[in-house]
């Protein structure tokens with residue numbers, strides 16, 4: 697068995713990620729995702745994929761979030777949001793919802809009007825021991841969150857942490873996800889990060905919870921989830 701999605705989903709994590717990157721040993725090559733319990737958000741992970749490819753996967757699997765691990769530009773993120781919003785309105789209209797003219801829209805100027813999108817975009821930045829946070833500004837209008845991962849040989853899943861001290865200089869209010877080499881041994885450090893004022897709202901774990909690429913160790917994941925549901929309990 698290559699993936700144990702249903703067993704992981706039974707633990708009721710907040711998010712479950714599916715990687716669409718042929719060079720990854722975790723590349724998701726099945727035609728379906730098992731139906732997940734309510735409340736779990738599906739994350740599609742992509743690396744410099746074409747917009748068409750991403751949209752095809754959104755339609756096929758119904759992702760809630762798109763996590764972009766490559767060198768995707770702010771323009772790419774903006775376009776992705778626009779195309780997703782069009783997809784959402786198209787399926788809304790297909791379902792014989794009231795015509796748009798019947799819906800009251802508050803009078804906002806074009807600049808203020810947000811592009812509606814039910815699919816979130818998370819842009820990933822990989823950090824070694826320094827990071828130029830000024831690059832984030834251009835992405836802010838087009839992404840819902842940033843994700844900070846460790847820079848390594850692979851595009852993701854490298855299995856080691858970066859120096860989280862770097863994040864003390866995070867200049868934004870945009871929520872972010874912390875990732876890279878997080879295992880059970882890192883939980884006390886994660887707890888300390890959660891005590892700061894940083895807008896850290898989730899952690900992303902991967903290779904440290906695997907028996908082999910794609911096959912997660914559910915007993916370790918249970919310990920992780922137990923830690924977050926009751927941080928004072930023993931690991």
Ligand SMILES: O=C(O)c1ccccc1NCC(=O)[C@H](O)[C@H](O)COP(=O)(O)O
Nearest residue numbers: 720765851852853854855876877902903
């Ligand atoms: O995991 C992969 O193989 C992968 C390949 C290409 C892009 C992203 C990938 N993983 C994305 C993730 O979100 C990982 O969870 C993140 O890189 C942390 O991995 P790890 O250091 O193993 O905890």
